[in-house]
Amino acid sequence: MKDMNVREILVDAVTETIESMAFMELLPSDRISPYDESLIRLRVEILINAPFPGEIRLVLPRRLAVPFAKNMYSLEAEEVTDSIIEDVLGEIVNIIAGRLMADILPDDQTFQLGLPLVGPDAFLETEASSLVIEFDAEGLPFWVILFGDGFQSTT
């Protein structure tokens, strides 16, 4: 493993991916907001299959996923369907995961990702996570959670 600060690498991967794909700015926060039952949340996750087992999960309010999809597809908000949202979130987590893994692994190390899975999120599970970062996107929270012992910072 390279000398690294996983949090910094993850923040760069998330903010640059969302900015380049959905044209929206995300700001990392130092806090984790309390659970808000009024937010309808979605979660999308992707497994790291190699070189170590892990998972990257995004949790966000549905009403934040709509502008992501709207901007990426150049649609009106009312034209954004659940199917488009699922595909957009799957592609976002896929790209964030690839960027993160490429940046934390040595150049001679290959890695493998699973396929993204999207679904509803009842609550924010953080007990077994290695790292949770909350971002602010236009006043709405957006969480990125890493699971797995391989995501340990070395700096």
Added chain:
Amino acid sequence: MKKIMIVDDSSTSRMFVKRCLQTVLADQGEIEYMEAENGKEALARMKESPADLALIDLNMPVMDGATSLRWMKSSPKLTLIPVVVVTSVNSPANREELLKLGASHVLSKPIAPSKLMPVIHEIFNIQADDSFGF
């Protein structure tokens, strides 16, 4: 007319790739874009109607990009089609493996016209246009 096959299980990714190609090839006449959701579907369609270029994702259900690439390079009908792998799984080691399998180029997602342009120009032997602005 050139035919380009875009293979990705994500419709979002196919849309991004197609938009970039349309930008890069805007002044190259009519282009036929074919799309497939996995390698198996793409191989079947290209055997019926060979493409001039294939852009293939790596992580897909049914048949992934690396397997598709192996099939293409072992098929007399498809072996000469240049394959650009467009993937999020793009470490130097992953890239080297894909080039050994026969990919002509490996590009990282998210794709952008500035990344795609030199690759497409090389494959289609298009002279660079400085007025393009990238």
